[in-house]
Amino acid sequence: MAVSLIVAELFLLATSSLSIIFGIINVVSVNTVDMEEIKASGGDFDENEGLVDENEDENEDRIDPRRRETVDQKKYELMLRLHSKIAAGANSFLFQEYAYMLVFIVVFGAIIGFLAETKLGEVWTVIAFVLGAVISIISGFLGMRIAVAANVRTTKECSISLSRGFVVAYKAGSVLGFCLVGLALLFLTLLIMIYRRVYLPDKESTENPEEYLMMFEKIAGYGLGGSSIALFGRVGGGIYTKAADVGADLAGKVVKGLPEDDVRNPGTIADNVGDNVGDIAGMGSDLFGSLAESSCAALVVSGTSEQLVLNTGAFYYPLCITGIGVVVCLITWVFATSQEACCKINRFSDVERVIKYQLVISTVLLIPALFAVAFFVLPPTFSFTGIDHEVTHIEVFVCSLCGLISGFLIGIVTEYYTSNEYRPVQELADSCKKGAAPNIIKGLALGYMSCVVPIFCLAITIYVSFTLAGMYGIAVAALGMLSNLCIALAIDGYGPIADNAGGIAEMCDLQLTRIRTDKLDAAGNTTAAIGKGFAIGSACLVSLALYGAFATRANLSVVNVLEPLQFAGLVVGAMLPYAFSAMTMRAVGTAAEAMIDEIARQDREGLIREGVEPDYARCIAISTESSLREMIAPGLLVIVSPIACGLLFGPKGVAGLLAGAIVSGIQMAISASNTGGAWDNAKKYIEANKLQPDILNERDEEGNTIVVRHGKGTETHKAAVVGDTVGDPLKDTSGPALNILIKLMAIISLVFASSF
Template sequence: MEISASSLIFLAGVVGIAWAYSQFRIIAKIPVESNSGNSESQPLTSSGNDAEKTARLQEIYQAIYEGAESFLRAEYIVCFWFISVFSIIVLVLVSWGTGWDAARGVFTALSFLLGAITSMGSGYLGMKVAVFSNVRTTVSAQKPGWTDCFNTAFRAGAVMGFALCALGLLMLYMTMLAFRVHYPEAKQWIYLTECITGYGLGGSVIAMFGRVGGGIYTKAADVGADLVGKVVHGIPEDDPRNPATIADNVGDNVGDVAGMGSDLFGSFAESTCAALVIGSSIGISGGWDAMVFPILVSSVGIFVCLICSFIATHIKTVKREADVEMALKVQLISTTIVMIPTVYYTAMSYLPAKFQLAKTVGTGSLDITPLDATYCVAMGVVGGLIIGLITEYYTSHSYQPVREVANSCKTGAATNMIYGIALGYKSAIIPVLVLALVIYTSFTICDMYGVALAAIGFLSNLATGLTIDVYGPVCDNAGGIAEMAELDPSVREKTDALDAAGNTTAAIGKGFAIGSAALVSLALFGAFVTRIRHASGDKVFADGVNMLEPVTFAFLIVGALNIVMKLQAVLALVFADTFFAVNAGKGLLKMG
């Protein structure tokens, strides 16, 4: 028996939250203690007193927790005042732009606040879970084998990934249902989707604070710790005598976990809202279930990511160092493969055999079939995988590019930096071509709605993407804690091996974020054009909006600010590729 779209969306949200909680409970069962006397664990901590090491582990864990908590508290206080003031601006501008329609102004401001609060809550939750899991990954690394420590870090990422996707999904859909009470008729749903765009804006605002603010703190703390330790005092990285190591570990949690979570949440919210606005006319010919198809894609994505997560933790378990990177890569590939038939079945179940969509470019309407919608989503899913694999090729120590960067270190820092930056720019060629192909194909099939669906396809396996992305900082912190607690060197060697794969996966996460952001930017412009056309009663040029209208042109300049931010993100990816490669190169040089 086929369930309704609302039932499926709510089921996905509840299952996602329940799964995140179950993973958290498994992690919580690991005691924070150093145990070298347990015959089952065959201890790696052969020197020192276990009680002293346990006390040290708990002390470091508490210091990192307090630092991360203090940073996010200070950051979120600023965010709270900002969104409070900005929500009033949104209320006034939307009301003014709609002829002083108070309902639309209030609803847009309310959805803006809900999006911002959900993003803040997701980032805070991710930080708490990452800090909670860092020290437990260190403890698990004391046990023989690789399975326990890998699974601990992987489950920590799963808590963040599934909780964020489920919370974002539920909040967005419940907001839509609440607005539907005021806009019950299909012809009014254009106003409903217009109001819901505030949700994506709220998520993007917090992403700006989390990604930029947290990112600056992260790099400042990381570089500062390296300068004072390695350069000034000549001591190893994460040496317990270096107080800046705590700030470095705090930065991993507030920037690479909370910041990245807010960033991807913003992309998810923006792409969904853009698709809803562009496809609002589908509701007239296809009904509510057809109009919320973009949300259904994200819903079934939660189930797909959940099922595929068993591959890493139960089916193809990590038993040696070489298995770590392969296990993470299999997650990306498996979710991509399973998503395509799942999306097809969803489209055939919830979309009419043929429905009409008003064109964004030009006039008239398109006749779209479920297969057309499936093609567009599949283009995004496969495009995201290709970009992820290309990023891995240029940042993993298993492939030639990183090894060439390692060899360039032999002739000095200058050649290393030049070669690394050149390699970073080279790594962007194929992803850009993939994005161009995805945009062209999806636009040809379904106009701007197809581009929006492709963006959603990029993020359809977001739960897995975030799982892999959070895995990296957790392993990085675990290594720092092992060094600061002065555990056996073999513990640090194991966490460093996990972190090496984490560095690569972190770059993959950036590739996903930037690729989806490029599509989302285009989809948002399509939503803007759709809204302008509706507001003007189609009194526009035959080929689209009149760009020479003062109001349109003025706000295009404001919108260009978003493009500048995306370009900065691209440069960040380039330099991230370079620095990850350099770090891997250092390891290769040590191995000879």
């Protein structure tokens, strides 16, 4: 017996509200950190700290982690001043970006009302679109604000102890994770409840499955709104952060020889601002879109099953997966932040272990949880239009399990190819001894090779899910992969916060604190790569689920790629990710050139020297103006392509276009993200003095054997910085934005299918 309507709705309202409340609790916890505490810390020992550095490498920094760092009044005031500059820069960019978004929402909402509504004058899809866009904006903005508030507090806590710094950064990341998922789930549930009572007001319509299908097609606008905002967040934020990063790296580190995050570098504040607008707000809106789109795709397909929509709440099953995921993530979260839990930090290396355990624990706990949801929410058997066999609730559970396990495996493989603990990145670092060219060549090869295992994981998941439950199975697999999204977002949000905290520590000359923030940042870099693999894998399944929903709405039972129209669309679709990547890469290059010119101007005017504050505001303005200007063309490409193709060539042309874009875009996204991540960690491997020195068969004038070391400031390090700089737009702009390309094209095709 399937779950009743009222029970399903109460469960979803309860879990989504719980998620939001928990996020608010973490907001309060972060904001109540006492900043005045450090002014009284005169190098004391904390009796509650017993951290030990287990690394015996003589080149590794070995410090006493129990010692507090003295922060005098001057450094304390500088910390607060730098924090306020980062906050002001982030707010300035986001409010200007939101002005562009507001214009887009109004214009595109009018287009939806004219082309996508069943009757002229209806606004069902428009309302859903606007709601999805607004909630996506709010979610990203909340995450960004708490991240900005947390960066200086993480710096302060790290001046006292490593574990205290970790807890603050992770709690701040948790605000993004739990608030975003809670808001997305709550408002989608409310939208369905309201539409069911308004769009289907009479008893006759509520007993007609076709009416439910039409209602779910209108609600799909919610996913379109979320994904549209993600486009601007990922592209605009990505261009901003990488223009600042590349400009600051080349002009500051390579040309001027300044350390990373040096207070004399004018681009440093813009770089730190970019971490918040790109890696927090942009990433949040990206995964908000994935969650909303996969839920909407599953709802549309469920509208073709009488057993799921008539006199039952079983059609809420896709949302219940997210709801039970919130409960599991709450339980998992305790293991990372409770000193009594099994994930207590006792050594420096435990930071990365604790974060990884979050993914492992949540994955393990979700297996029985997903089974319970399938067993209690779905009927024992049901059928879909277009599938010649009955589907069981156990088969649907297997689909969600495939998505969950596939996402975990993709994350592990991504870590192997991008972490400097493993051979691929270590070999990449070694190639830097021969110069930048071998580093670039091997880095590209590494990215291409890293596609193999994730694609097989996705292929197996797609085959099993489609065989068992058709397109509904693929949508459920996508939701299974996203079921621990609260934890995944918390981990992803933690990384940029730790990075910002390290930047503030460096600019305030807090050397002990900087070592601790580097420990946090290093763990965040590794897990961020896992998060990117997770995001790309889910994007593939989400877009395929939307593809199935589009085929359902357009009445396409067969897509034959051997027909001329579909084949031509396939080839053109495969080209679009390349055109999109070219636009975003070029945009970063153009903006970075402007940043380099500005830093050079300030150098000529004597602003880059000790005791003089550079013009940070001008660099922030350059990044803001460039990113907002350059994001328009890639955005138009994504939005206009499926609509134009559909109006000119009909649903069959769009079917080919989407297939080509999905297949091509996924491969490019994986290779771009992993190549950039590997170059970044190869540079960090060299900076940590882990690359073995070369002992030459030659002697110097004094008769000593010549030893060539490869640490910071060497030619090897400069070659690694070049690779890292090239990889920055790959891993943080083009790669992540390709997720949006394939998802947004698919959801646009679904929403506008009736007009093709």
